[in-house]
Amino acid sequence: MNNIKANRLKDQIFKYWGIACTLLGLVLLAIFIGSILIDGLQRIDWDFITSLPSRKAERAGIYTALMGSVWVLVLTTLIALPLGIAAAIYLEEYAKKGRLSSLLEVNISNLAGVPSIIYGLLGLEIFVRVAEMGSSVLAGSFTLALLILPIVIVSTREAIKAVPQSVRDASFALGASKWQTVARQLLPASFGGILTGVILALSRAVGETAPLIVIGALTYVPFAPESPMDEFSVLPIQIFNWISRPQEGFEVNAAAAIIILLLITFLMNGIAVFFRNKWQKKLG
Amino acid sequence: MTQQVNENIVDKSIKRVHKLEARGVKVFYDNFEAIKGIDMQIKANKVTAFIGPSGCGKSTFLRLFDRMNDYVDGFRMEGEILIDGENIYKKKVNVEQLRKQVGMVFQKPNPFPKSIYENVAYGLKIQGIKDKKFLKEKVEESLKQVALWDEVKDDLNKSAMALSGGQQQRLCIARTLAVEPSIILMDEPTSALDPLSTAKIEELIYELKQKYTIVIVTHNMQQAGRISDYTAFFYLGELIEYDKSKKLFTNPEKQQTENYITGRFG
Ligand SMILES: Nc1ncnc2c1ncn2[C@@H]1O[C@H](COP(=O)(O)OP(=O)(O)O)[C@@H](O)[C@H]1O
Ligand SMILES: [Mg+2]
Numbered sequence: 001m002n003n004i005k006a007n008r009l010k011d012q013i014f015k016y017w018g019i020a021c022t023l024l025g026l027v028l029l030a031i032f033i034g035s036i037l038i039d040g041l042q043r044i045d046w047d048f049i050t051s052l053p054s055r056k057a058e059r060a061g062i063y064t065a066l067m068g069s070v071w072v073l074v075l076t077t078l079i080a081l082p083l084g085i086a087a088a089i090y091l092e093e094y095a096k097k098g099r100l101s102s103l104l105e106v107n108i109s110n111l112a113g114v115p116s117i118i119y120g121l122l123g124l125e126i127f128v129r130v131a132e133m134g135s136s137v138l139a140g141s142f143t144l145a146l147l148i149l150p151i152v153i154v155s156t157r158e159a160i161k162a163v164p165q166s167v168r169d170a171s172f173a174l175g176a177s178k179w180q181t182v183a184r185q186l187l188p189a190s191f192g193g194i195l196t197g198v199i200l201a202l203s204r205a206v207g208e209t210a211p212l213i214v215i216g217a218l219t220y221v222p223f224a225p226e227s228p229m230d231e232f233s234v235l236p237i238q239i240f241n242w243i244s245r246p247q248e249g250f251e252v253n254a255a256a257a258i259i260i261l262l263l264i265t266f267l268m269n270g271i272a273v274f275f276r277n278k279w280q281k282k283l284g
Numbered sequence: 285m286t287q288q289v290n291e292n293i294v295d296k297s298i299k300r301v302h303k304l305e306a307r308g309v310k311v312f313y314d315n316f317e318a319i320k321g322i323d324m325q326i327k328a329n330k331v332t333a334f335i336g337p338s339g340c341g342k343s344t345f346l347r348l349f350d351r352m353n354d355y356v357d358g359f360r361m362e363g364e365i366l367i368d369g370e371n372i373y374k375k376k377v378n379v380e381q382l383r384k385q386v387g388m389v390f391q392k393p394n395p396f397p398k399s400i401y402e403n404v405a406y407g408l409k410i411q412g413i414k415d416k417k418f419l420k421e422k423v424e425e426s427l428k429q430v431a432l433w434d435e436v437k438d439d440l441n442k443s444a445m446a447l448s449g450g451q452q453q454r455l456c457i458a459r460t461l462a463v464e465p466s467i468i469l470m471d472e473p474t475s476a477l478d479p480l481s482t483a484k485i486e487e488l489i490y491e492l493k494q495k496y497t498i499v500i501v502t503h504n505m506q507q508a509g510r511i512s513d514y515t516a517f518f519y520l521g522e523l524i525e526y527d528k529s530k531k532l533f534t535n536p537e538k539q540q541t542e543n544y545i546t547g548r549f550g
Contacts, residue, residue, distance in 0.1 A: 097357060166394035170456070173352060174407035174463055175384035184410065189397055 033262070040255025048256060053220060053238075057249025062257050065238035067224035068137070068217075069206055069264075072234055075141030076148065076205050081198060083145070084152030089182055091153070092160045112150035119147045120214030128215050135216030138228040143211050148201035155197020159190035159279075192279020196272045203268035207261065209236040235261045303328035303467060303497040304349055309363035311344055311521075313356070318344045320521040321363075326514070331493050333508035333529065334501045336518035337544065342501045345518070346469050349499070350386040351379050367467070384411070387460035389470040393452035395444035395459075400427075400436050403444045403455055407463035426458040430488055450481025457488065468492065470500040474507065486511050505545055509533050517541045 051061020095101040123143030133139035163186050171181040187194075218233050219241040225232045233241075235257060242254040304326035311319035318341050326332050334342040344353065351372065353359045364371045372382055384407070395403050404423040413419060423440070427433040432454045436447070444455055453473060460468060470489075474482040489498060489511050502508050508515050509529055516526040517540075525532060525541040536542045 164394070166390065166392060167396060169352070169388075169390060170394045170396060170459075171406075172355075173350060173383055173388040173390075174410065174459065175380045175382075176406075176410045177380050180410045184406070185396060 036255050036258050036262075039252055040257075040259050043252050043256035044259060048253075049260070052222060057245075057247055057253055060242075060250075060253055062235065062238055062260065064221045064224045065233045065235045065257070066260070068221070068232035069234045071137045071225050071228075071232060072141050072144060072212075073202060073206055075137060075228060076144045077198070077202060079141055079145035080148050080152050080201070084149050084198075085156050085187075085194065087149075088153045088156035088160060089186075092157050093178065093182055093186070108150050108153055112154060116147055116208055117210040117214060119143055120211030122146065123211060123215045133229070135218070135231055136229045137225045137232045139215055140212050140217055140232065140234075141228070143215055144205045144208060147208065147211060148205050151201040151204070152198055155200070156190075156194045159193025159197065160186055162193060163189045190279075192275045196276040196279070199268050199272040199275070203265045203272070206234075206264060206268070207236055209234075209240060212237060235264075301327060303368065304499070305364075305366040305369075306345075306348070307364040307366065309345075309348065309361065309365065311341070311348070311353070311362075312358075312360040314358040318521050319348075322523045324516065324523055324526060326497065326499060328497045329493055329495075330513040331489060331498045331500060331511055332514045332516065333512035334499065334516050334518060335503060335505060335508050335544070336524075338503070340518045341521045342518055343471050346471055346499060346501050347388075349467065349469055350383050350388050352388065354379065384463050385465050386467045386469060387463060387465035389453070389456055389460060389468065389473045391472040392476050393449055393456055395447070395452050395455055397443065397445055399441045400444050400447070400455060401440040404459050404462050407459060411463075422462050426462040427455075429461050429492075430454040430458040431484065432458060448481070450477050450484060453477060453481065453485060454488070457485075461492075465496070467497045467499070470498065472501050472503065475503070482507075505533070517544060519544070 048061050049066065050063050051059065052063055053065075054060040091101060091104065095104075120143060123139060123146065127133045127139040127142045128135060131139075133142070167185050167189065168181055171185050176184070212234060217237055218231055219237055221231055221233045223230075239254050239257045239261065242250040242257065245251075302325040304324075306322050306324045309319055309322045310317065322345065334346060336342055347353045348361065348365050349367070349372075353361070361373065365373055367382075367386070371377075396406065398406075401423055404426050405419045408419060408422060424433060424437075427436065432451060435451065436442075436455075444452065447455060453476075457468075457473075474485050477485065486507065489500065492498060493513075500508075500512065512529045514527065515529040515532045517524045517532065517536075517538075519540055525536055525538045527537070532541065533545055536545065542548075
């Protein structure tokens with residue numbers, strides 16, 4: 001009898017502890033977003049988005065950094081998507097399950113945990129110097145593509161794995177080759193899941209700062225990039241740059257830019273969740 | 285002697301008496317011997333049933349005839365499997381081509397998560413057939429063969445996943461027929477279905493044997509008795525008895541067979 005009471009008490013304590021922990025996270029996030037909104041919201045207008053950087057805080061805008069981020073996102077996608085999906089298909093459908101493939105698997109999982117600055121150093125050596133891309137959008141995109149590649153591979157594999165074996169059986173039994181089965185059954189059926197993983201990976205890439213600073217992305221660029229070989233900045237670097245200035249006006253600018261960056265991230269996550277739900281319904 | 289020769293000539297031009305043949309077949313999964321040396325001949329345009337307790341190797345043996353075990357980890361085979369006298373495990377055999385000739389229906393209905401139309405047309409589309417009119421006709425013909433056409437003709441673009449289990453299984457059979465195989469392998473095709481759907485499939489199998497050689501795994505003895513011409517009883521990876529179904533079910537030669545069909549084990 002006593003035991004039951006004691007257990008129930010523990011139950012209650014843990015429940016409230018859990019609620020408190022959850023709330024703490026939410027409250028901190030709310031305070032952070034709230035203070036950013038208070039600081040930055042009034043600064044956001046069309047001019048802020050379309051203006052070039054300036055030494056005067058009230059005239060400075062995020063245009064070049066935003067365009068830099070868009071360029072990097074698009075190129076990163078173009079590089080990481082085919083590589084990641086191809087690797088995932090190979091590992092999931094073609095590779096013989098053995099020591100080599102499990103070694104690869106462990107390695108890829110570990111890569112997802114490597115600090116991003118290490119990718120920056122790798123990018124600096126391989127893309128900027130050896131491949132002679134310089135501190136260009138392309139070099140930055142290759143670097144970020146490497147960074148998100150493990151995430152793309154792992155989530156694509158999960159999505160492909162979620163397609164029931166019976167679909168493969170049925171396809172093979174009708175005389176389909178492996179490639180036909182992959183292209184006509186597995187990829188369409190796992191499309192939503194792959195997309196979800198890719199978008200989440202990209203929303204991580206859009207916030208990355210360290211590796212891009214390492215490869216030499218600029219803190220101040222007067223023009224938006226016009227080709228993959230141009231120099232560039234990105235939103236988080238612009239924010240970092242503004243925050244480190246002493247004048248008050250730039251702090252407001254930084255807050256406003258943070259709001260834009262958060263908006264982009266939330267939007268991407270929202271789209272990812274949307275596709276995940278749609279995809280789960282289709283398979284179920 | 286002359287008769288023998290004549291029969292062989294007939295075999296080549298129309299059909300052989302023995303459509304399928306296993307010669308000294310052993311199957312291993314790593315070191316486990318799942319099939320322990322089976323010789324067997326299966327007649328064309330008949331329904332042959334495989335019965336036996338769970339795990340005795342029926343599915344393994346059945347899947348040899350369309351090489352569906354090829355991708356299974358640790359699978360290894362000895363001996364020969366012949367279709368129309370040709371060893372299908374020879375190196376130069378095109379497995380995709382073989383599987384167009386040998387259809388397979390699985391235990392759990394497994395339509396693709398696509399429309400009804402796409403399910404039936406898939407086997408033809410992967411052969412590179414693009415002619416819309418031809419595909420449409422073939423889809424209709426196949427669905428009619430399995431008596432599903434009237435039920436779905438207005439919903440061809442609806443997802444196959446929305447059909448009932450019995451309808452799904454008939455769709456899977458239609459999908460197989462569309463490729464025009466000469467052999468259909470069925471692995472417990474009704475074990476996931478209700479009695480009414482089961483009856484429909486059994487009726488269908490009865491009609492199909494005019495044109496197809498059918499091999500069906502079942503652990504429903506009544507079903508084997510109802511629909512099959514020949515029955516093979518497997519036990520622990522061995523073919524224990526193989527005879528006309530009437531004979532096997534009424535007057536089996538082996539004690540083990542009798543024990544099994546009278547429900548004393550398995
Ligand atoms: N993929 C596999 N790997 C290892 N053993 C298997 C595999 N598939 C089947 N077996 C084994 O082979 C034997 C025969 O299996 P199966 O052909 O599925 O029997 P049945 O269809 O008669 O129930 C069983 O003992 C089973 O455990
Ligand atoms: Mg089985």
